[in-house]
Amino acid sequence: MSTYHPLSEAQAIEYARHIPQLFQPGSDLTSQEIGDGNLNLVFRISEGATGKSIILKQALPYAKVVGESWPLTLDRARIESEALIIEEGLVPDLVPHVYAYDADLALTVMEDLSDHVIMRRGLIEGNQYPLFAEHIGRFMANTLFFTSDLGKNQQEKKIQQGRFINPELCKITEDLIFDDPYRDAETNNIDAAIRDAAEQLWGDSELHFEVAILRNKFLTSAQALLHGDLHTGSIFIKPDSTKVIDPEFAYYGPMGFDIGAVLANLLLNFAAQEGWSKDDASRSAYRAYLTQTVKDVWTHFEENFRALWNEHGVDRVFAAPGYQDYFLLNLLRDTVGFTGAKMVRRVVGLAHVADIDKIEDAAARERAQRLALTIGTAAIRANRQVTSIDELIAIATRAAERGFVL
Amino acid sequence: MSTYHPLSEAQAIEYARHIPQLFQPGSDLTSQEIGDGNLNLVFRISEGATGKSIILKQALPYAKVVGESWPLTLDRARIESEALIIEEGLVPDLVPHVYAYDADLALTVMEDLSDHVIMRRGLIEGNQYPLFAEHIGRFMANTLFFTSDLGKNQQEKKIQQGRFINPELCKITEDLIFDDPYRDAETNNIDAAIRDAAEQLWGDSELHFEVAILRNKFLTSAQALLHGDLHTGSIFIKPDSTKVIDPEFAYYGPMGFDIGAVLANLLLNFAAQEGWSKDDASRSAYRAYLTQTVKDVWTHFEENFRALWNEHGVDRVFAAPGYQDYFLLNLLRDTVGFTGAKMVRRVVGLAHVADIDKIEDAAARERAQRLALTIGTAAIRANRQVTSIDELIAIATRAAERGFVL
Structure with a gap:
């Protein structure tokens, strides 16, 4: 998984399964790509048994709004993740919690805010x-x-x-x-x-x-x-x-x-x-x-x-x-x-x-x-x-x- | 020579001797430490036969003005060297030419301006x-x-x-x-x-x-x-x-x-x-x-x-x-x-x-x-x-x- 590629929903589930202390081993996980954005894939991964869910956000190497012709650095995933962590240190109640960041996949795993x-x-x-x-x-x-x-x-x-x-x-x-x-x-x-x-x-x-x-x-x-x-x-x-x-x-x-x-x-x-x-x-x-x-x-x-x-x-x-x-x-x-x-x-x-x-x-x-x-x-x-x-x-x-x- | 240490005059000569296309092989070189500064060693290396000379400037890891108690980054030698090179690209007649930069020794070799x-x-x-x-x-x-x-x-x-x-x-x-x-x-x-x-x-x-x-x-x-x-x-x-x-x-x-x-x-x-x-x-x-x-x-x-x-x-x-x-x-x-x-x-x-x-x-x-x-x-x-x-x-x-x- 260490080379960048946009994840499929199945791959997103597999990825989430391997984050420590998040889901039960072997539990039933479902994924839904909910991104409406121009720049990223956004997967919601839910655990059927517990109702627990997380967001897996992956940067795309281009801006969708103008097609693939507008390439964008994947480093923005690092910037987003690091900024969120800095913000969480200052105002923990006002940002989603970050569970993990994967530089290779340009991917941040964070708290699901679907109730908002x-x-x-x-x-x-x-x-x-x-x-x-x-x-x-x-x-x-x-x-x-x-x-x-x-x-x-x-x-x-x-x-x-x-x-x-x-x-x-x-x-x-x-x-x-x-x-x-x-x-x-x-x-x-x-x-x-x-x-x-x-x-x-x-x-x-x-x-x-x-x-x-x-x-x-x-x-x-x-x-x-x-x-x-x-x-x-x-x-x-x-x-x-x-x-x-x-x-x-x-x-x-x-x-x-x-x-x-x-x-x-x-x-x-x-x-x-x-x-x-x-x-x-x-x-x-x-x-x-x-x-x-x-x-x-x-x-x-x-x-x-x-x-x-x-x-x-x-x-x-x-x-x-x-x-x-x-x-x-x-x-x-x-x-x-x-x-x-x-x-x-x-x-x-x-x-x-x-x-x-x-x-x-x-x-x-x-x-x-x-x-x-x-x-x-x-x-x-x-x-x-x-x-x-x-x-x-x-x-x-x-x-x-x-x-x-x- | 790859670990940082402040150069002696003899070491400065040896260093200068190995810079390509500067001095004649085996020629008679003399060195003088002419720094009056607070932050650096400055050696002038001269070739007796030709009168050719260069300046070898090495950053010290502390500010002399207040003794060794004020440590200073050696990275400033990189900054100085890179800034000089940028300046030379823009106004070549108004800065000394840089012959070489050695990151390990925090050292810049440059044009001698002793006639100024x-x-x-x-x-x-x-x-x-x-x-x-x-x-x-x-x-x-x-x-x-x-x-x-x-x-x-x-x-x-x-x-x-x-x-x-x-x-x-x-x-x-x-x-x-x-x-x-x-x-x-x-x-x-x-x-x-x-x-x-x-x-x-x-x-x-x-x-x-x-x-x-x-x-x-x-x-x-x-x-x-x-x-x-x-x-x-x-x-x-x-x-x-x-x-x-x-x-x-x-x-x-x-x-x-x-x-x-x-x-x-x-x-x-x-x-x-x-x-x-x-x-x-x-x-x-x-x-x-x-x-x-x-x-x-x-x-x-x-x-x-x-x-x-x-x-x-x-x-x-x-x-x-x-x-x-x-x-x-x-x-x-x-x-x-x-x-x-x-x-x-x-x-x-x-x-x-x-x-x-x-x-x-x-x-x-x-x-x-x-x-x-x-x-x-x-x-x-x-x-x-x-x-x-x-x-x-x-x-x-x-x-x-x-x-x-x-």
Whole structure:
């Protein structure tokens, strides 16, 4: 089994059988390939007698979304596994447990979270998750703080950074988020109905200037070990539990990129309520839930992050009066900028979100797309001036109330 | 010879003899250990018959400056050798040629530059180097541009960054430049005469705030492969030639740190003219030469850097209107901040500069120290607001004319 090959379901069962202390010897195991993803095989292996199950996730050497023509390093399985283990050390209740990692097969064996749902689906169904903001705020505060120069030995941080050089997956982000949406790129996926709005983006040099600044931060600002792809499709959730999965894009980057990913996906769903809400009242109510969640995510993040800094800060110099406030203000600004960039790419870039794309009514889908673009571009434009998370919420609320410009 | 041990002069000769195509077989070679440094052995091996000579530089596993108690990685020899080779590929006339690198012995064999002098000494002697600004501006523009996301394939840049994780030597900088001078640290080296000025630094929380921002940039801003220690003691010079040596501190960091190192050491010599100039007229004249050089270094750097960007920029997004100006303005600001930090550490930190310390007259030495501190702290305070290199020059000139506040 030591040479890489994509596993069949039968092989996945055989593999799982040999992991120590997991299943009963000789027990009846079944496997199901449940991956909907573009990059991996995902097997759920279940033991009939006990009901016990695990997930076996194997990286594919190419991206399925564009066929086998886009080869991808299998090293991302190592990155995912190591990132999960680091995260588990910091916030054990908020990630799946890793049972084993096999470098040769690019394979991670981890806790099955089938009792959770993918959060994107939960939001599309109109569910509310009152613990989510606390959970994800704590997840981000702990993972970002304790892998940064604020909370980790600074020499060990550099060595860890060297283990999370992730050129290929970073390039996907660099292209699909920080380049293609702002030009007529072949990879773009643009509904004919909003072609005019996309063309406006391509000609907007003020926007391009802000995107260049954000792109540069993504390329050079090695603040902390990011999840790197923290959208609502990377979050398993149920009312009392939140689990962050899939950190294969992990690398040392700007903290605001992770926070912005969470907020962007909440606001994409906010825009998508053009299609999902039954009436104006329920739309207003669900949007109020989402904007309150945006605020709570930031607030929980900030409170946790400041508390960690005050209690576990490793750097004497960073205790200079005013520096923590300065740092958090800049982080908020980065967050708003990345929120905007993450929204725009989900409307005109290669990979969309189900929140919007699954809206059947074409007019409502178009409204949702234009609203998402309006919020996203306004966030990008505002990012270096904002002083409060309320300003991001105001951008969204105003755009929904007054109509959208794109 | 494959296990590490510090070479004797006789062993250095034997080693040099076996490098292919360098010396005549059986020829008469002599060796001299000429290192004045803290971290390395430096042998000059000469061939009597031909006059041909080379330098054999071997890293020591500790820093001599504080005895053997400060162990240092031998991997820095690899970093130095690889950085020199990268630099030679970009600006072949501005670095010594590398003949060989031996990983086991942590040893680099390179071109002998004995016909040059160390620039710090040249400045102390009152020499002028009219080609220096063009040379060093071109050196920095090329090495910084072509190793950055502006001028290098961005995935290859990340991989190269992984080869230049340099935790131990970065820590020296983090401690000695961005921490110790701003507190009563044991490592500090403070003349009793300026104790009051040092104590002012320790209590100045506005200054500490700015230093925290600069420290954070040094820790997280992976813009380009820096030389990392680009003071006038790392530059060999003669009227028609400039050679940059000793890049063992090389790592991916903020570009302004290298440029600031050059400007700081020019301005340290500017301050040191309190002791070296024979009279007011010669002092004014030499200071005018130094400030003109500060301006020319920046100007040559900027012109070269912009030209490279316009001709060889690899990133479409960074061509956004206004972004190049924005980038250069921020780089100027970083440069001014790092200039200040580099000046302060050379007065109150562990490692001083001969420009000031070799002044025999105690009163003149004290004036030079206070002037350097005045310029350095003013540059740190001004860094995030400056819009022109002239403002840095004005800080220095005003401080020299109106007396100093520290």
